[in-house]
Each structure stands twice: as structure tokens, then as C-alpha cells.
Amino acid sequence: xxxxxxxxxxxxxxxxxxxxxxxxxxxxxxxxxxxxxxxxxxxxxxxxxxxxxxxxxxxxxxxxxxxxxxxxxxxxxxxxxxxxxxxxxxxxxxxxxxxxxxxxxxxxxxxxxxxxxxxxxxxxxxxxxxxxxxxxxxxxxxxxxxxxxxxxxxxxxxxxxxxxxxxxxxxxxxxxxxxxxxxxxxxxxxxxxxxxxxxxxxxxxxxxxxxxxxxxxxxxxxxxxxxxxxxxxxxxxxxxxxxxxxxxxxxxxxxxxxxxxxxxxxxxxxxxxxxxxxxxxxxxxxxxxxxxx
Amino acid sequence: xxxxxxxxxxxxxxxxxxxxxxxxxxxxxxxxxxxxxxxxxxxxxxxxxxxxxxxxxxxxxxxxxxxxxxxxxxxxxxxxxxxxxxxxxxxxxxxxxxxxxxxxxxxxxxxxxxxxxxxxxxxxxxxxxxxxxxxxxxxxxxxxxxxxxxxxxxxxxxxxxxxxxxxxxxxxxxxxxxxxxxxxxxxxxxxxxxxxxxxxxxxxxxxxxxxxxxxxxxxxxxxxxxxxxxxxxxxxxxxxxxxxxxxxxxxxxxxxxxxxxxxxxxxxxxxxxxxxxxxxxxxxxxxxxxxxx
Numbered sequence: 381x382x383x384x385x386x387x388x389x390x391x392x393x394x395x396x397x398x399x400x401x402x403x404x405x406x407x408x409x410x411x412x413x414x415x416x417x418x419x420x421x422x423x424x425x426x427x428x429x430x431x432x433x434x435x436x437x438x439x440x441x442x443x444x445x446x447x448x449x450x451x452x453x454x455x456x457x458x459x460x461x462x463x464x465x466x467x468x469x470x471x472x473x474x475x476x477x478x479x480x481x482x483x484x485x486x487x488x489x490x491x492x493x494x495x496x497x498x499x500x501x502x503x504x505x506x507x508x509x510x511x512x513x514x515x516x517x518x519x520x521x522x523x524x525x526x527x528x529x530x531x532x533x534x535x536x537x538x539x540x541x542x543x544x545x546x547x548x549x550x551x552x553x554x555x556x557x558x559x560x561x562x563x564x565x566x567x568x569x570x571x572x573x574x575x576x577x578x579x580x581x582x583x584x585x586x587x588x589x590x591x592x593x594x595x596x597x598x599x600x601x602x603x604x605x606x607x608x609x610x611x612x613x614x615x616x617x618x619x620x621x622x623x624x625x626x627x628x629x630x631x632x633x634x635x636x637x638x639x640x641x642x643x644x645x646x647x648x649x650x651x652x653x654x655x656x657x658x659x660x661x662x663x664x665x666x667x668x669x670x671x672x673x
Numbered sequence: 674x675x676x677x678x679x680x681x682x683x684x685x686x687x688x689x690x691x692x693x694x695x696x697x698x699x700x701x702x703x704x705x706x707x708x709x710x711x712x713x714x715x716x717x718x719x720x721x722x723x724x725x726x727x728x729x730x731x732x733x734x735x736x737x738x739x740x741x742x743x744x745x746x747x748x749x750x751x752x753x754x755x756x757x758x759x760x761x762x763x764x765x766x767x768x769x770x771x772x773x774x775x776x777x778x779x780x781x782x783x784x785x786x787x788x789x790x791x792x793x794x795x796x797x798x799x800x801x802x803x804x805x806x807x808x809x810x811x812x813x814x815x816x817x818x819x820x821x822x823x824x825x826x827x828x829x830x831x832x833x834x835x836x837x838x839x840x841x842x843x844x845x846x847x848x849x850x851x852x853x854x855x856x857x858x859x860x861x862x863x864x865x866x867x868x869x870x871x872x873x874x875x876x877x878x879x880x881x882x883x884x885x886x887x888x889x890x891x892x893x894x895x896x897x898x899x900x901x902x903x904x905x906x907x908x909x910x911x912x913x914x915x916x917x918x919x920x921x922x923x924x925x926x927x928x929x930x931x932x933x934x935x936x937x938x939x940x941x942x943x944x945x946x947x948x949x950x951x952x953x954x955x956x957x958x959x960x961x962x963x964x965x966x
Contacts, residue, residue, distance in 0.1 A: 485874070508888045522884045545884045547876055556884050559871035563890035566863025569936035574856035577923070580930050581778070581848035583840055591815045591838045591849050595801045596911075597856040599892015618889075630870070637873050639966060643862035646939055673932060 385410035391444030395422040399450035405539040416440045438470040446476040477502040485551035492550035501529035506557040524552030558630040565647035567601045576671035585610040605665040617663030678703030684737030688715040692743035698832040731763040739769040747777045770795040778844035785843035794822035799850040817845030851923040858940035860894045869964035878903040898958040910956030
């Protein structure tokens with residue numbers, strides 16, 4: 381049976397720039413909300429609106445029928461789900477465990493196996509659409525795991541996203557997100573190099589975009605991030621150091637599958653150069669600063 | 674004064690897959706057409722419709738008020754314009770010389786200088802949009818050269834294209850096209866790698882595109898060429914060996930300007946591998962065959 385506010389209490393772990401508005405949408409839909417995050421201050425607005433604070437993932441899990449997590453790194457996901465006093469060991473039998481962090485497909489499969497041993501169902505359901513998508517409940521949600529569990533979780537996903545697709549078994553949601561990041565990695569390199577070339581050649585930004593913005597080069601990376609580059613706007617958007625995290629996961633998985641991805645490997649190398657040069661907190665379009673002269 | 678069918682005879686050199694339909698549009702607009710191309714057979718339909726055949730660029734140039742060229746490589750452009758018995762030496766004083774080949778910005782500047790010595794005006798005006806764009810007169814035309822000459826040539830461009838933009842002085846049209854090709858080069862690498870990863874991970878092509886096709890990875894390369902990849906369709910489109918030509922020009926120009934473009938350099942290397950493996954006549958999306966396992 382699909383979850384519903386009448387029968388389902390939801391625990392939400394990780395109230396950062398993405399998690400806080402996502403949890404807020406679930407609360408507004410009428411679910412009884414339980415929250416835990418590293419800095420309690422970030423939970424203040426949700427608590428004021430009626431959410432119950434917990435001092436640990438264990439306590440939160442014991443009080444929830446569904447647990448949603450949106451944390452930082454795969455190591456955080458592993459701690460929250462599989463560490464001592466963590467979610468899987470303390471979850472109610474039958475509960476739904478939904479990790480929406482962009483994380484490792486292999487780890488997602490391990491969590492699914494451990495959850496099953498406790499009679500729980502887990503889903504990996506990373507998102508794209510950024511903080512704006514999170515605030516406007518317009519995320520693209522790519523889910524992996526049991527199809528029945530996905531159908532059950534759908535009302536929660538519908539609070540947070542617009543494009544919600546079941547990609548396959550455990551880890552498939554993460555694999556889909558990785559495919560997205562692999563496409564983006566080389567694309568933003570191409571956009572940055574093309575614009576660096578054009579500016580160096582003395583073209584006008586406006587004439588350039590009029591000619592190439594709607595043809596074979598066109599797309600989100602050129603039309604949205606390229607336009608920011610041409611205004612010298614390198615604010616995030618999507619943070620360089622988060623992008624490096626995703627590229628690292630994707631390269632590890634590719635290697636595990638015996639795939640060589642030279643474009644991704646070079647992109648990661650270039651983004652690491654950018655980070656080392658002080659660009660960690662830039663948006664990904666900041667890669668342009670590496671090429672311009 | 675803008676060119677018009679009443680006062681302007683047009684010579685067209687290079688009647689390949691792009692040039693033939695482009696010349697046809699000019700002829701249909703009512704211009705007296707003169708033609709020359711390496712294989713006379715390719716001119717048959719235009720001659721039947723009233724075009725005058727010439728046995729050399731020199732003879733064609735002497736009979737034309739405006740000369741349009743759409744040939745293969747920069748070396749062909751150089752031969753046609755600056756070689757012995759070529760266009761510049763034989764052009765009518767005051768005539769408009771318009772090269773629409775994708776070619777070298779530096780060569781375009783040299784032709785402009787030589788043309789000026791003979792009292793002629795030259796434009797570099799490469800296009801994007803491919804054979805379909807050429808047939809449907811929907812090309813994007815990126816022009817460099819004197820603005821007055823561009824305005825004069827506009828009625829001819831309007832026969833062949835939809836998006837027609839003056840990019841700046843001599844070579845600026847070619848620079849704009851190079852910027853476009855630089856963006857595309859890394860983007861198709863990202864698309865091919867992302868799809869190779871997704872297929873290896875066992876995702877469904879349909880679910881994948883539903884999740885990532887309209888987000889930050891979306892654009893012509895993923896949505897049009899990626900969709901062909903997922904159907905194992907590697908037909909051109911845009912030929913691998915033409916793409917390598919463009920990448921070679923762009924890298925030479927970048928080096929001349931002191932710009933390092935590692936994404937483009939690696940893309941060229943990968944496309945050369947593809948060509949060596951028998952992929953010269955594939956469409957650019959054929960690069961996927963290098964990554965899939």
C-alpha cells in the first residue's frame with residue numbers, strides 16, 4: 381500500500397541545502413515528521429512547524445515507518461545506514477529506507493541486502509535539479525530497488541519531484557545519476573573550452589550565443605551555465621567539490637565494470653586542478669577560469 | 674546595395690551534399706547561376722535548370738558578381754581562392770567572395786587581404802545544420818568580414834539559412850564555427866561515455882532518457898545523437914573525418930592564440946582512433962563504439 385499521511389510517520393536525516401526544503405514538502409503534505417541532522421539549528425523551522433527532533437539516527441529510525449536520507453558523501457551514507465547505532469539496525473520491521481544522496485551504486489546494493497535481512501525495503505533515489513528543484517519540488521528522482529517498494533514510496537517522491545522514474549534493482553538509481561554526471565562532466569569542459577576560445581578570438585558573447593545556442597552545441601550546459609560564464613558568474617549552482625565526489629564514484633564503478641572513460645577521467649583531473657587553485661566552492665562552470673587567458 | 678536577382682550573377686563552386694542544395698536555393702530565388710565543381714555530373718540538375726557550367730574557377734569568377742564556395746578542406750579553399758588561375762586573380766573588381774566551407778580563420782583573413790588588393794570584398798561564412806539544414810534552407814550562418822559586405826550578401830544568405838549572424842571581421846565566422854565544434858567535441862564524448870556506462874550497468878534506454886533527457890545533461894547531442902546511439906544507429910549525420918578536420922583547425926588556431934584545450938585535444942585523439950578502426954564514414958555518434966564493451 382502506498383504511504384499516506386494517515387498511516388506513515390517519516391524520518392528525515394540530513395537537512396542541508398537540499399534536504400531542508402525536501403523535508404519541508406513532506407511535512408506540508410501532512411506527514412508526521414521526525415528529523416535528525418548534524419547541526420540541530422538547521423532543523424529549527426521544521427521543529428517549529430511540528431517535527432520531532434531526535435538525537436541519533438537510531439532513535440529516529442525506531443520512531444519512523446519510512447526513513448529518507450539526504451547526506452553528503454558515501455561514507456556518510458554508510459555511517460547513517462550501516463554504522464553502530466544506525467538506521468538499519470534500529471528500523472521498524474517492514475519500514476521503507478530511502479537514500480536520496482548521490483552515492484555509490486555498490487553501497488546502495490549492500491544497504492539493500494542488509495535492510496532485507498531486517499525485513500526492511502530500501503531504495504536508492506538520487507535526484508537532479510539542484511537547490512532550486514528542491515525548493516520548487518521539481519526534482520528529477522531516479523530510483524533503484526524493488527518495484528513494489530518504489531510504488532509504495534511514490535506519494536513521498538511526488539511531494540518532492542516531477543520526473544520520477546524507476547530505473548531497476550538496487551543501485552540502478554545511483555547508476556542513472558552517474559550516467560547523468562558522466563555526460564555533464566565532459567559537456568561542461570567542452571562549453572568552457574569553446575567559450576574560452578571564442579572570447580580569446582574576440583567574438584561578442586551575444587553574437588556567439590545567437591549563432592550556436594540553438595544548434596548542435598545547444599543544451600543546459602551551454603545555454604544556462606555558458607550564459608553565466610559569459611557574465612563572469614561562477615557562483616554555485618552545483619559545487620565543484622560535490623562534482624568531484626560524483627566523478628570519483630563514477631570512475632570507481634566504471635573500473636569495477638571494466639569500462640574505460642577517458643573523458644570523465646580527464647574532467648576529474650581538471651576539476652581537481654580547479655579545486656586545488658581555490659575553486660572548491662565555485663559552481664561547476666568555474667572550470668572556465670582554468671582555460672581563459 | 675544588397676545583391677538581387679536583377680543585378681547579380683552568382684558563381685557557385687563545390688556542389689557536394691551541402692553545396693548542391695544551397696546552390697539550388699540561390700537558383701530558385703531567380704539569380705543567374707554559374708557553377709563549377711570537381712565532378713561535372715554533380716552539376717547536371719542545376720545545368721538543366723539553366724545554370725552555366727564553367728571548366729575552371731577562373732572562368733566562373735570572371736562571369737560572376739558574387740562567388741560562393743562550399744568545398745572540402747582548407748587546402749581546397751586555398752587552391753580555389755589563391756592558387757594559380759583561381760578566384761581572387763580572376764574576379765571582377767568589386768565582386769563579393771563568400772567562402773561557406775568550414776575552414777581556417779587565419780586563411781580567411783589571408784583571403785580577405787588578397788581580395789582587398791584586387792578591389793573585392795570577401796566573407797567567411799561557415800554554416801551549421803548539416804545536410805538537412807542545407808536542403809531545408811534552415812542553416813545557421815556565421816559570417817566574418819566587412820559589415821557592409823555582409824549586409825550586401827544578406828539576400829543570398831537568406832536563401833540558404835535562418836539564423837544569420839555577423840560575428841566580426843575577417844575570420845570571425847570561422848572562429849564562431851570553431852567555438853561550436855569545440856563545445857560539440859567534448860559533449861559527444863560525454864554523451865557516449867555516459868550511455869556506455871548506463872548500458873553496461875544494465876539500465877533501460879527508455880527509463881534512462883526519461884530521467885536525464887530534460888535536465889542538466891539534456892541538449893542536441895544527448896537528445897538527438899544519444900537517441901541514435903541507443904538504437905545502434907551510427908549513420909552520418911556529421912562525418913567523423915570532417916569532424917577531425919574541424920578539430921585539427923581549432924587546435925591549430927588555439928595554439929596560435931596560446932590557449933590550451935585539453936578536452937578538444939583528447940576528443941581529437943579519440944576520433945582519430947575511431948577513424949583508424951574503420952569509423953571514418955560514421956556519424957560522430959559512432960564514437961560510442963570506442964567505449965562500449
